[in-house]
Amino acid sequence: MRQVSVTGLGVVCSSGTDTHSFWNNIVAGNAQILAPRCMPDSRLRVAELRDDGFLEHLPVKAPALDRSAQFAVRAAGEAMEMAGLLPHTFEPSRVAVIMGNGGAGLTTLDEQFRRLYQEGQLRCHPLSIAKSMSSSSASWVSIAFGLRGPTFVVASACASGAHAIGLGAQLVQSGIVDIAVVGGCEAPLNEGTIRAWDSMRILAPDACRPFSKGRLGLILGEGAGVLVLEADRHARARGAKSYATLAGFACSADAMDMFNPSIEGMSQVMRDSLAQAGLAPADIQYINAHGTGTLANDVAEANAVRAVFGNSPPPLSSTKSVTGHGLGASGGIEAVATILAMHNQFLPPTANFIEADADCSIDCVPNVGRAAVIQSGLSNSFAFGGLNASLVFTS
Template identity: 55%
Template sequence: MRGVHVSGLGVLTQSGSSLKRFWDGLVDPSPVFAPPSGCPGVDVPVAEIRGTEWIAGAGVARPALCDRSALLAVAAARAALADAALDADLPDPDRVAVVVGSGAPGIATLDEQYERLYRQRANRLSPLTVPKSMGSSAASWISMTFGFRGPAFVVASACAAATHAIGVAAQLVESGAVDVAVCGGSEACLVEGSLRAWESLGVLAKDTCRPFAAGRTGLVLAEGAGMLVLESAAHARARGFTPRAQVAGFGASADAGHLTRPSASGMAAAMTGALRSAAVAPDEIDYVNAHGTGTPTNDPAETTALKTVFGADSVPVMSSTKGTTGHALGASGGIEAVVAVLAIEHGVVPPTANFDGPDPDCDLDCVPNTAREHRTRLVMSNSFAFGGLNASIVFGRPQAA
């Protein structure tokens, strides 16, 4: 994948839609998790995007026609296209792909309509319920908003969805099927039905997310979007554009085991596949942005997997940014891909926030609480999902023209 470049980044999280604000919030974290504003009686901390100004920024003529997750995707895609200088000088629309990952697309619309049906006893639901809740909605809205007519679809592989989407999009560019791909992930899951369901699993944190720390009690659910513009090297050269990074390799695997219990061997297989695809040795990876959910089961399993791939005493510097951003499920890999590229550009590893002490089962250098200057030529980003679906992707500095 040496010829697949990252030309633009777009992100929308609790900390805002500016790349600078997003990065500043990562390197100097002060996460504010609070109960969701629209769910009375639900008392779990979440990472919610407050305010509505970002909706206008999405540039959708009639936002009421969109599920919240689709709006987030369009807003982040618009930012990524602007960052790639492709918002005014659009490429051939027939050669632009759109690949979006999401774990529960349309769930906000369904929750709203079920509220009307079962609590308010409405006799008729909105006629927009089906088009707004379609799993493919985010890809359709990006395609329609910008006029892209290449392949467009949504990947639904739970918390690995966005990383799968970026990997598949990179393969489309690498194969020559398209010149440009808009890809990443979007999620808007902070509604009562979803939160009650996750609460019943017993995996939500009581106060905050503490990845790899002794006091971790679970994950903090988040909403948001992270989108990338991928471009072939030839296309970037033809328009005289210098990309931000390259997609060096991608790997994916399935545990074929337990529905919710993570498998270290499955995780390791995805990471090994990404290294093989990138044609790099394990000791060439400078930083791993870990999946690191802060749950009792994920973090030790990922620690074991990292030791398997890199060697027990040779695991590179790693951290989980979910202590700052929360866990945006299917969007998390897109948000963390943005983190990976920014880490390469800045030569800084963002910290694992809220770290309250080491856990002997997670005995790795996770950059606790304070960012660290560090050479970051190659960065691996991990995403592991319920159902045993794993994806890892490697980003590197842009290839010389």
């Protein structure tokens, strides 16, 4: 099986429209938590990207894309540029595109339902189907950059982005492709979707406070995180820089409950990803947690980490405290954060932390990040439906 290198990173979310601004805001704990643009007078808060200047630089016409696909194309473009994948420098049929999302085209659907049911119009916008279909984001990345290898979308709720990354790595490892452009995207910040999440009573009123005493729930976010994965030999042959190696990936299902996480399921998928990477728990210096800020998830994840790593687990932080919960995008965004932590040898903080919770007895790097030697990092994604994924990156 071929070694898989990460040769490019791209991100767009409320914390920034490129990896540089994203990392600076993550390190500073600078969360943009505001009332939604679509509901300016609402008591609800979201992590929403307010700077739409990135749309001016898309290689395809932005109005033809749902907002989630716009995010995907932008992040993929940055990742490919970082990887040095310029036109005519690679074989397009040897490049796969796999994107993950939890609910494709949610903004488009909300807009068109409002048009029909509130405004009384009789027809939807003619691009509604093309913009809202599940495969739209992967298709647009393929079209925008002329990539003709296997192209599809993974839909597994909040584990979608991590699953897409793992499946892309397997395509590269097996030799089916040389390069895979992979990650997650999501644009759920419309009134219908926000109110649907609010009905579950798991949205925080002010901020996401993972692993903190007094946490009240998650903050919805949006965006995309994309990696360029490449066979190491192929990358070296063209002189590409490797930012990390994707050494392990595991996924599983709890087969237990739609909403309540399983400590056993979480811990087993971490063990399996470490085993695939050929690493012991002691070899991991940083964990990017799923860390949603909900009561049940944070306790279960903390206990699962202790089950795998013992009573002194490595530092763990939740970057969702800054970015919000990007749903299907979160696995991609957090993979980027994990690799940047390794690249910069710095532990990003868990922002908005108030007080230690005895039920979450872990070092979650509260409020202030710190320098550290990080040779190996683990990124966790645990989704509704009991769908688990863990990615192991090494330097």
